[in-house]
Amino acid sequence: MSLVAEAFVSQIAGKVPFIHVGNQVVSELGPIVQFVKAKGHSLSDGLDEVQKAEMKAYMELVNNMLLTAELYLQWCDEATVGEITHARYGSPYPWPLNHILAYQKQWEVKRKMKAIGWGNKTLDQVLEDVDQCCQALSQRLGTQPYFFNKQPTELDALVFGHLYTILTTQLTNDELCEKVKNYSNLLAFCRRIEQHYFEDRGKGSSSIRSS
Amino acid sequence: MEQIAKTWALREPARGPWFLRPGLRPTLHLSSTAPALRCPDWEVPVRKLPSAGVLPAFRGDSRSRSWFAAGAFLSPQRAPDLDGQQAPRPRLSANSNRLLDGPRRGGLGGKSCLASLCYTQGPVRVVPDRMPPSLGKGPWSLPASPSRSSPPQKYNADYDLSARQGADTLAFMSLLEEKLLPVLIHTFWVDTKNYVEVTRKWYAEAMPFPLNFFLPGRMQRQFMERLQLLCGEHRPENEEELEKELYQEARECLTLLSQRLGSQKFFFGDAPASLDAFVFGYLAPLLQARLPSGRLQAHLRGLHNLCAYCAHILSLYFPWDGAEVPPPRQTPAGPEAEEEPYRRRNQVLSVLAGLAAMAGYALLSGIVSIQRAAPARAPGTRSLSMADEEEDE
Numbered sequence: 001m002s003l004v005a006e007a008f009v010s011q012i013a014g015k016v017p018f019i020h021v022g023n024q025v026v027s028e029l030g031p032i033v034q035f036v037k038a039k040g041h042s043l044s045d046g047l048d049e050v051q052k053a054e055m056k057a058y059m060e061l062v063n064n065m066l067l068t069a070e071l072y073l074q075w076c077d078e079a080t081v082g083e084i085t086h087a088r089y090g091s092p093y094p095w096p097l098n099h100i101l102a103y104q105k106q107w108e109v110k111r112k113m114k115a116i117g118w119g120n121k122t123l124d125q126v127l128e129d130v131d132q133c134c135q136a137l138s139q140r141l142g143t144q145p146y147f148f149n150k151q152p153t154e155l156d157a158l159v160f161g162h163l164y165t166i167l168t169t170q171l172t173n174d175e176l177c178e179k180v181k182n183y184s185n186l187l188a189f190c191r192r193i194e195q196h197y198f199e200d201r202g203k204g205s206s207s208i209r210s211s
Numbered sequence: 212m213e214q215i216a217k218t219w220a221l222r223e224p225a226r227g228p229w230f231l232r233p234g235l236r237p238t239l240h241l242s243s244t245a246p247a248l249r250c251p252d253w254e255v256p257v258r259k260l261p262s263a264g265v266l267p268a269f270r271g272d273s274r275s276r277s278w279f280a281a282g283a284f285l286s287p288q289r290a291p292d293l294d295g296q297q298a299p300r301p302r303l304s305a306n307s308n309r310l311l312d313g314p315r316r317g318g319l320g321g322k323s324c325l326a327s328l329c330y331t332q333g334p335v336r337v338v339p340d341r342m343p344p345s346l347g348k349g350p351w352s353l354p355a356s357p358s359r360s361s362p363p364q365k366y367n368a369d370y371d372l373s374a375r376q377g378a379d380t381l382a383f384m385s386l387l388e389e390k391l392l393p394v395l396i397h398t399f400w401v402d403t404k405n406y407v408e409v410t411r412k413w414y415a416e417a418m419p420f421p422l423n424f425f426l427p428g429r430m431q432r433q434f435m436e437r438l439q440l441l442c443g444e445h446r447p448e449n450e451e452e453l454e455k456e457l458y459q460e461a462r463e464c465l466t467l468l469s470q471r472l473g474s475q476k477f478f479f480g481d482a483p484a485s486l487d488a489f490v491f492g493y494l495a496p497l498l499q500a501r502l503p504s505g506r507l508q509a510h511l512r513g514l515h516n517l518c519a520y521c522a523h524i525l526s527l528y529f530p531w532d533g534a535e536v537p538p539p540r541q542t543p544a545g546p547e548a549e550e551e552p553y554r555r556r557n558q559v560l561s562v563l564a565g566l567a568a569m570a571g572y573a574l575l576s577g578i579v580s581i582q583r584a585a586p587a588r589a590p591g592t593r594s595l596s597m598a599d600e601e602e603d604e
Contacts, residue, residue, distance in 0.1 A: 053467035057382035064385040115440040136378035 033154055043153045051148055055155045058140060058147070062155075065133035066162045068118060069126050069176070075109040077123055079172045123173075131179050138183040145192065152193070159186075160193045325492040368485045376479050380486040383471070383478075386464060387493055393441050394461035394507060395497060397454070400434040404503045462510045469514040476523065483524070491524050 018027035019035075026035045036042070044052060074085045089105060090098025113119045118126070137159060146152045147159070166180050167190065181187060369377060399410045414430070415423040442457060468490065477483045478490070494511065498521050502508055512518060573579040 049470040050473070053471040054379065054382065056463075056467055057379070057386040057471075060389045061382040061385040064389055112440050115437045132381065136381045139374045139378040140382075142375075 029154070029158060043151070043157075044148075046151055047148060047153065055148065055153055058137070058155050059158055061133060061136060062158055062162060065129055066166075068113075068116065069130045069133075070162070070166070071109055072113060072118060072121070072126050073123075073171065073173070073176060075106050076113060077173065081106065083172050123175075127175055127179055130176060131182075134180055134183050134186060138186055141185050141189060143185065146189075156189075156193065160190055163190050164194065325495060368483065368488070371482060372479055372484060376484075380484065383468075383486055384489055386467070387490065390460050390464035391493055393438055394457050395493065396434050396438050397457065398497070398502065398505065398507055399500075400431050401438060402504055405505075406431060408503050409500060458506060461507055465507075465511055465514060465517065469517050472516055472520060474516060476520075487524070491521060495521050495525070 017029065017032070018025055019032055021035075024035075026032050033042075044055060047055065073080055075081060085106075086099070086102045090102045092098075093101060110119065113121075141147055144150075146156050148155070163180055163186060166176055167187075169177075171177075369380065372380070398405060400406055411427045411431075414427040418426055442453065472478060475481075477487045479486070494517060497505075497508055497511055498518065500508070570579075574581070
């Protein structure tokens with residue numbers, strides 16, 4: 001499903017996630033939030049300026065650490081690449097293209113890793129970074145239901161998206177999942193959001209409880 | 212402070228603006244002479260964090276002092292929080308590593324050097340090494356920090372921070388790296404006017420003779436490629452729009468920093484921490500450089516609390532270089548006068564070298580020959596004899 005979406009979007013907007021509203025397609029979290037805000041809905045209206053600054057900073061932390069670590073694990077760890085990523089990425093395409101496109105994507109991701117300084121990192125270092133990021137998020141969340149007390153914000157959505165994906169995706173290496181599971185309040189946070197917002201779909205597809 | 216200033220002065224000539232003397236970047240020195248960057252033999256008395264930036268006194272030899280002054284690793288201990296939780300502390304080893312690897316790693320040359328310099332001179336608090344190995348999982352580090360193998364040192368600028376403040380530090384460092392760094396790279400390296408008039412000149416002046424012709428260009432190509440990789444994948448079709456968006460995000464980032472700082476002296480109260488050094492490393496070059504086209508600079512100058520913050524740090528920790536935030540138009544003559552003797556000397560030397568080369572070629576190839584004959588010859592016969600000699604050859 002996600003691969004079909006990616007193929008579709010790559011011709012129109014370029015990136016997932018995307019929303020299709022009328023004849024407009026808006027992709028990526030930032031523009032989607034702006035679009036929805038322009039329509040009059042915003043999750044972070046109740047925050048003051050300092051809290052908004054913190055929210056943006058934490059969102060960048062998640063993008064910087066978690067997203068990059070996920071990309072690293074998928075494309076720079078040879079075991080995962082060979083067993084899962086190549087097959088998954090190339091599956092919509094016929095025979096020569098599936099290998100070519102997969103290698104091309106891998107080369108692009110490796111170049112990007114080198115540009116941001118992650119090219120020489122080992123897997124252990126990446127996992128340590130993820131651990132620090134999760135620790136920061138865990139410290140920030142504390143015992144509250146959401147990051148900014150009672151109301152969910154864009155940060156909650158972003159963190160849930162990443163953590164849920166990490167917790168529910170089966171990879172050859174389960175260490176990433178284990179790192180996140182060390183923090184019980186993050187686990188409880190994900191379960192709470194899943195139950196509250198996705199309880200209709202949580203029964204059929206994979207859920208955090210089953211992993 | 213004077214010792215450290217002298218050490219720096221001995222290492223590099225005082226050319227160019229103080230905050231971006233690329234020669235100060237210790238790549239040329241540390242990578243060859245300081246393998247471990249440790250300071251094991253020091254006994255530093257334990258003191259409370261001073262509020263005025265007075266350095267602790269060192270009992271060590273002058274070599275360790277100079278290592279320290281060169282912005283050595285300062286990775287804080289993982290000290291327990293007040294309620295016993297493990298409080299992760301960010302450390303500047305990423306910046307120090309960028310220090311070691313110089314232009315290959317990126318960063319803005321002077322920015323990471325500046326952050327480390329500010330960190331070492333300012334908020335270093337000494338805590339005794341009381342971390343048993345079982346408690347910590349290892350100290351925090353900045354994003355993209357490659358080195359974990361260096362042992363924790365005895366210095367910790369974030370000792371007084373709570374766990375949440377430590378988490379905030381990491382978050383704000385990520386924010387700066389994601390939003391502000393691409394635009395700073397663009398401002399200093401990609402924008403043609405700025406690059407030609409400011410950045411290339413700085414680096415070329417600080418580099419020795421054969422390197423100053425091609426290294427700045429190479430650095431520029433690396434930075435452009437890096438910028439392309441970081442941002443170009445989003446919307447490659449319209450560069451101007453992309454630029455506009457990047458600058459808008461950077462302005463927003465600066466505004467967020469300003470809101471977070473508020474009216475405090477430092478980000479976490481009255482005492483500086485590693486986040487302050489990090490932010491200062493980004494903001495000070497942008498604020499102080501005399502850029503011909505500085506849209507972001509204009510925006511930053513409009514945020515008065517950030518300007519006051521930088522000026523405050525400058526006055527506390529870099530007093531020998533002048534603490535004010537000078538309006539750039541008022542002192543154009545000063546640094547140009549400094550460069551003047553070097554420029555004139557270089558011009559004279561190059562003219563002399565050219566003349567010597569031409570004269571040498573002329574003598575060696577026989578176009579002109581020195582005659583030892585009597586000086587009473589008429590000019591006409593002299594020219595005849597020269598022509599004869601040429602025919603002989």
